[in-house]
Amino acid sequence: MSNRRKNLNWLNVYAVVYMVFLYAPVVLLPIFAFNSATIIAFPLSGFTTEWFGVLWTTQALHDAVWNSMLVSVSTAVISTVLGLFAARAVARYTFPFQRGIMGLVMLPLVLPEIIIAVALLIVLIQLGLSLSLWTVVLGHVLVCTPFSIAVLSSAFRGLDPSMEEASFDLGETHWGTFRRVTFPLVMPGVISSLLITFTISLDEFIIAFFLTGTEVTLPVYIWSQMRFPTKLPSIMALGTILLALTVALLILAEFFRRRSATRRGLDASTTEGLI
Amino acid sequence: MLDTEKPHARTIIELDGVTKNFGAVQALKGITANIREGEFFSLLGPSGCGKTTLLRMIAGFDDPTTGTITIDNKAMAGIAANHRPTNMVFQSYAIFPHLSVADNVGYGLKKRRLPKAEYKREVEQALEMVDLGGYGPRAAHTLSGGQRQRVALARALIMKPKVVLLDEPLSALDKKLRDQMQLELRQLQRSVGITFILVTHDQEEALIMSDRIAVMFDGQIEQLATPEELYRRPVNQRVASFIGVMNFLEARATKSSETHVSLDVQALGKIDIPRAGLPDGMKPEEIHRVGVRPEMMTILIDGAPSAERIVEGEVVETSYYGDMTYYSVRLNGLEAPVTISMRNTAGRAVLRPGETARVGFATDSIIVFR
Ligand SMILES: Nc1ncnc2c1ncn2[C@@H]1O[C@H](COP(=O)(O)OP(=O)(O)OP(=O)(O)O)[C@@H](O)[C@H]1O
Ligand SMILES: [Mg+2]
Numbered sequence: 306m307s308n309r310r311k312n313l314n315w316l317n318v319y320a321v322v323y324m325v326f327l328y329a330p331v332v333l334l335p336i337f338a339f340n341s342a343t344i345i346a347f348p349l350s351g352f353t354t355e356w357f358g359v360l361w362t363t364q365a366l367h368d369a370v371w372n373s374m375l376v377s378v379s380t381a382v383i384s385t386v387l388g389l390f391a392a393r394a395v396a397r398y399t400f401p402f403q404r405g406i407m408g409l410v411m412l413p414l415v416l417p418e419i420i421i422a423v424a425l426l427i428v429l430i431q432l433g434l435s436l437s438l439w440t441v442v443l444g445h446v447l448v449c450t451p452f453s454i455a456v457l458s459s460a461f462r463g464l465d466p467s468m469e470e471a472s473f474d475l476g477e478t479h480w481g482t483f484r485r486v487t488f489p490l491v492m493p494g495v496i497s498s499l500l501i502t503f504t505i506s507l508d509e510f511i512i513a514f515f516l517t518g519t520e521v522t523l524p525v526y527i528w529s530q531m532r533f534p535t536k537l538p539s540i541m542a543l544g545t546i547l548l549a550l551t552v553a554l555l556i557l558a559e560f561f562r563r564r565s566a567t568r569r570g571l572d573a574s575t576t577e578g579l580i
Numbered sequence: 581m582l583d584t585e586k587p588h589a590r591t592i593i594e595l596d597g598v599t600k601n602f603g604a605v606q607a608l609k610g611i612t613a614n615i616r617e618g619e620f621f622s623l624l625g626p627s628g629c630g631k632t633t634l635l636r637m638i639a640g641f642d643d644p645t646t647g648t649i650t651i652d653n654k655a656m657a658g659i660a661a662n663h664r665p666t667n668m669v670f671q672s673y674a675i676f677p678h679l680s681v682a683d684n685v686g687y688g689l690k691k692r693r694l695p696k697a698e699y700k701r702e703v704e705q706a707l708e709m710v711d712l713g714g715y716g717p718r719a720a721h722t723l724s725g726g727q728r729q730r731v732a733l734a735r736a737l738i739m740k741p742k743v744v745l746l747d748e749p750l751s752a753l754d755k756k757l758r759d760q761m762q763l764e765l766r767q768l769q770r771s772v773g774i775t776f777i778l779v780t781h782d783q784e785e786a787l788i789m790s791d792r793i794a795v796m797f798d799g800q801i802e803q804l805a806t807p808e809e810l811y812r813r814p815v816n817q818r819v820a821s822f823i824g825v826m827n828f829l830e831a832r833a834t835k836s837s838e839t840h841v842s843l844d845v846q847a848l849g850k851i852d853i854p855r856a857g858l859p860d861g862m863k864p865e866e867i868h869r870v871g872v873r874p875e876m877m878t879i880l881i882d883g884a885p886s887a888e889r890i891v892e893g894e895v896v897e898t899s900y901y902g903d904m905t906y907y908s909v910r911l912n913g914l915e916a917p918v919t920i921s922m923r924n925t926a927g928r929a930v931l932r933p934g935e936t937a938r939v940g941f942a943t944d945s946i947i948v949f950r
Contacts, residue, residue: 470641471674475688475739476662485687489678 338541356542369526380445381503388453396461414451422515436518444512449502460494493561500558589616592775598647607633609799620769622778622786625796631779635745640664652742667736669746673728675720682716685734706738726757743775783823795819815859816950826871827918833864847911851943874921876945880938887940895931
């Protein structure tokens with residue numbers, strides 16, 4: 306009994322220490338973003354919103370934000386479309402070497418990004434292509450598509466195959482069936498996939514750093530500013546905004562994932578126990 | 581002969597030597613049958629015998645490995661499900677959960693680009709046909725099982741198909757609702773006059789609803805007949821034991837003439853049956869076994885009218901069902917007990933286990949099969 310309590314105590318301590326290490330740096334971001342001193346150190350000297358004002362007037366930052374938006378939105382759309390087709394194929398068909406092919410597609414999920422970045426860089430240079438935001442999109446799509454497939458596969462798994470057959474049976478074409486039945490039913494999964502891939506692409510650094518040309522994305526811009534100590538507080542402010550945005554997006558993604566799950570539960574209940 | 585039979589109606593579906601292989605498994609081993617226009621046709625058989633496989637090939641979701649399917653005089657090879665004059669009611673109903681009831685029912689009509697008013701009228705008519713008038717605006721996922729089934733039916737019927745295909749449409753419903761839907765489905769089929777093909781493993785359901793039944797085992801049709809014929813003259817032991825309850829008794833032919841065959845039946849003794857009572861092409865010396873239905877035997881009580889033939893036995897078990905009593909009786913000279921059902925008419929005593937029963941039967945109730 307006492308032994309068990311002791312274990313529990315150590316577990317609690319471990320959990321608390323873990324959380325502190327994980328989130329303390331994150332909490333520091335907003336604290337220093339509103340601190341009036343230019344030096345990142347305690348004690349705090351006073352409250353200010355000046356650093357947010359600086360962001361408002363920095364043209365290079367605006368360019369970087371615009372570039373990032375372009376890259377992230379493109380990545381989200383492309384990888385979700387690719388993920389949609391892949392997930393549909395895996396859910397409905399069995400084809401030769403299915404496991405092997407899917408393994409290759411999902412591989413970037415566990416591959417170190419630096420390897421993907423360097424490998425792509427070499428290939429692009431060999432092909433004689435010039436680096437630009439689009440080469441960044443290419444790299445990001447490679448990394449994001451597996452996430453998209455994972456999210457959408459679970460949406461497709463919950464879809465009763467006779468839904469599509471029923472539509473086809475009622476005279477609809479394959480494409481019409483996809484548009485009128487399949488897509489609406491996996492819609493929550495699609496939205497969730499868009500949000501997740503957008504978020505991943507938005508804060509991805511290594512691939513963006515290696516594969517971009519003269520135009521930089523936001524994380525690369527932030528990195529470049531770190532060299533100037535006077536810029537640090539405004540980086541903190543920027544980090545705070547990004548943090549809030551990311552959390553909001555992930556909450557939204559989770560909301561849609563759950564909605565998709567309930568819809569799936571509803572579908573599952575109609576076929577339960579019939580077979 | 582039943583008046584529901586339509587022997588002179590024209591053929592709407594022709595199955596000719598249809599087989600289907602799934603890898604090494606042969607799910608269908610040569611199905612040949614004609615389904616008549618306007619009839620209620622059932623595919624009946626145990627789980628895994630290939631009923632769904634056959635239905636899906638008629639619908640166009642799968643192609644036969646060999647053989648041909650002809651619908652309305654048109655060969656169906658190469659014609660996909662969305663171009664066939666058939667519509668399916670799925671076992672899971674496959675109601676689109678993101679659409680309203682009206683949009684579900686009108687789903688297939690949308691392609692036909694009808695004027696708005698006409699479209700609305702057709703949908704409302706279809707809903708009324710299945711007793712769901714006014715349900716149009718409801719969200720589909722709020723419906724009960726029975727209502728889903730009706731929506732699935734309306735969604736198929738609104739297309740005015742030549743054939744409606746139903747894959748175990750009642751298996752998801754509870755017993756009471758199922759009994760009610762059996763009758764409704766039958767009435768609906770009669771009133772619209774469209775050919776229905778029903779897949780079921782429930783022999784009672786098939787008997788109640790169908791004009792004709794194809795009994796399937798292991799990918800083959802063993803017998804295709806009216807419910808009455810199936811029950812009265814099953815062609816073999818498998819069909820006989822699948823449809824209703826049947827008592828099997830060893831038998832052999834001792835003598836045969838042009839018109840009659842004399843049988844020596846275990847426990848029942850010598851019985852003469854007309855030669856026409858044998859299945860087509862069966863020789864008297866091939867007879868090994870005969871059958872008697874439980875209701876074709878009577879437990880005689882004192883003072884009751886006598887029977888053509890009487891044998892004696894001991895009651896082993898009594899199952900009282902209210903309106904009926906089922907007896908297990910060990911007839912003299914027989915190891916395994918036979919089942920006898922008796923209607924509990926006024927004043928009829930129920931025998932207890934251990935009592936001696938006098939069992940009466942008529943010789944023409946003996947069924948011979950392969
Ligand atoms: N897609 C498939 N791949 C492989 N085998 C299949 C496939 N579909 C059916 N089978 C096999 O074919 C046989 C017949 O299956 P089918 O579903 O037609 O049976 P059924 O009569 O409808 O049975 P149930 O009453 O259980 O629905 C079974 O042995 C089944 O395992
Ligand atoms: Mg089946």
